[in-house]
Amino acid sequence: MRILVSGGGTGGHIYPALALINEVKKMNPDAEFLYIGTEKGLESKIVPRAGISFKTINITGFKRKLSFENVKTIARFFKGVSDSKRIIKNFKPDVVIGTGGYVCGPVVYGAAKLKVKTIIHEQNSVPGLTNKFLSKYVDRIAICFEDAKEYFPSEKVVLTGNPRAQEVLGHDxxxxxxxxxxxxxxxxxxxxxxxxxxxxxxxxxxxxxxxxxxxxxxxxxxxxxxxxxxxxxxxxxxxxxxxxxxxxxxxxxxxxxxxxxxxxxxxxxxxxxxxxxxxxxxxxxxxxxxxxxxxxxxxxxxxxxxxxxxxxxxxxxxxxxxxxxxxxxxxxxxxxxxxxxxxxxxxxxxxxxxxxxxxxxx
CATH class of the missing domain: 3.40.50.2000 (Glycogen Phosphorylase B;)
Known part of the structure; x- marks a missing residue:
């Protein structure tokens, strides 16, 4: 099984992704992983340190007010989609999972357009812009709070919780x-x-x-x-x-x-x-x-x-x-x-x- 994961910007998006990878490795030692993030994001330090294969694309988030920078962001998005598709074609994942942050936008969107199975994981009770956008294209939406269900197509939603929680169990x-x-x-x-x-x-x-x-x-x-x-x-x-x-x-x-x-x-x-x-x-x-x-x-x-x-x-x-x-x-x-x-x-x-x-x- 080959799984491509993307998530970045904050630890709240990165650590659940790493927790999922660690737990899946326990259940399926033969599983292979690739992580796509940004070069400047926190994930560029954390993910390689965890021993996980890591690739980058160049993408920034949208400004919430009118700004010429958003025009540049749109251009970066489409370039990011193109770069993501190239990485996806080379890695040939069975599933692509986005755990949040703007880097997930081009990665998961690109995967959906290539007809690769896709999942987004929403940690919060109120989703961000990226996951709201991606919800139209993905196959499944994993949520942690029941309150998040109302923001997504109900037929795609599955309550899974946050993989990070599983890592805190069993300690002395x-x-x-x-x-x-x-x-x-x-x-x-x-x-x-x-x-x-x-x-x-x-x-x-x-x-x-x-x-x-x-x-x-x-x-x-x-x-x-x-x-x-x-x-x-x-x-x-x-x-x-x-x-x-x-x-x-x-x-x-x-x-x-x-x-x-x-x-x-x-x-x-x-x-x-x-x-x-x-x-x-x-x-x-x-x-x-x-x-x-x-x-x-x-x-x-x-x-x-x-x-x-x-x-x-x-x-x-x-x-x-x-x-x-x-x-x-x-x-x-x-x-x-x-x-x-x-x-x-x-x-x-x-x-x-x-x-x-x-x-x-x-």
Whole structure:
């Protein structure tokens, strides 16, 4: 079986693609993969490092306002289609899968025009422009949130979940806690704003850092590489409580997630897939800076099922953060009910579902 994958721009498009590749390799060691991305995108560093064959095309995204640059983008799109067709003809894939980002446009469109079987994978509850466009041409549309169904032709849609969730299962939570200095027997909350961090979350934590030492639980606070130095300067001013461990980044996030009791985070699709697969309660602060406000809509799919508390950035503060954490970690009934609700939402076999879809099309 030969599978061509394309996805780029952000980790939210790349990591699900890599997770799918890794899981399919376990199920079918003979499967061959080729990944198409852009030379300047994050995927150009991440994918080759993962040992996956990688090719590039030149394509940029559309500006959302009128711009002459969009004329150039249209020209690049058609050149990208031509280049993609050449790569596809050489690789001869059984299926082409797009996991999001503008690079998928010419790749998946080119494959459809060559009559190669095609799938797009939509991680969010509200699809982006590229997947909306491609939905007219592809054979199947894999979604992670039921809410996304309304944006696509219903006869093509299959609920699969996010393959990234499958990768967080089976880890030793006690080992994960010990690896970052947490006490294995004590309740823990992980506060994280993504790989680069989120300033509003950092500001809220710093606001109440001098008030949490007597709490009956412990904190793992991940600042993000870009914010770590400034955060630590402020920490020196107010002091670092013994029950608060501060890190710039976690390289073993799946292992750590398996050990904590609660997470405070943004509401990216991959994050939500991981925490619901584990049955982890959450306090979600959706980023207001994303297309179509999709993070808030992602988050509401959890809060409406009592698996999460949502706090919009404009109403978020350190005082509110501590109140919310207390309301969950200091109430065993609430903690248990939220864990159960989160687990019931989670899809733990997303890669298997996608692989089944691939085999059906092949």
């Amino acid at each position: 939570g006690h080992k994960g806690k010990r690896s970052v200095g947490l006490q294995p027997s004590k309740k823990s909350v992980l506060i994280v704003g993504g790989s680069r961090g989120a300033r509003p979350i950092n500001d809220a934590v710093l606001e109440v850092l001098n008030q949490v030492e007597d709490k009956g639980y412990q904190f793992l606070y991940v600042t993000g590489d870009a914010h770590y130095e400034n955060v630590m300067k402020k920490v020196k001013e107010v002091g670092n409580p013994k029950n608060v461990i501060i890190k710039p980044f976690l390289h073993n996030m799946p292992e750590v997630l398996a050990g904590v009791d609660l997470i405070v985070a943004r509401a990216g699709a991959t994050t939500l897939a991981e925490i619901t697969a584990l049955g982890l309660p959450s306090i979600l602060i959706p980023s207001p800076y994303v297309t179509n406000n999709h993070q808030e809509k992602n988050a509401r799919s959890l809060s409406e099922n009592n698996a999460a508390i949502i706090r919009l950035e404009r109403e978020f503060s350190g005082e509110q953060l501590i109140k919310d954490i207390d309301s969950i970690l200091l109430n065993d009934h609430t903690l248990s009910e939220m864990k159960k609700a989160s687990y019931e939402i989670g899809i733990r076999d997303a890669a298997n579902r996608l692989y089944k879809l691939i085999k059906e099309l092949k």
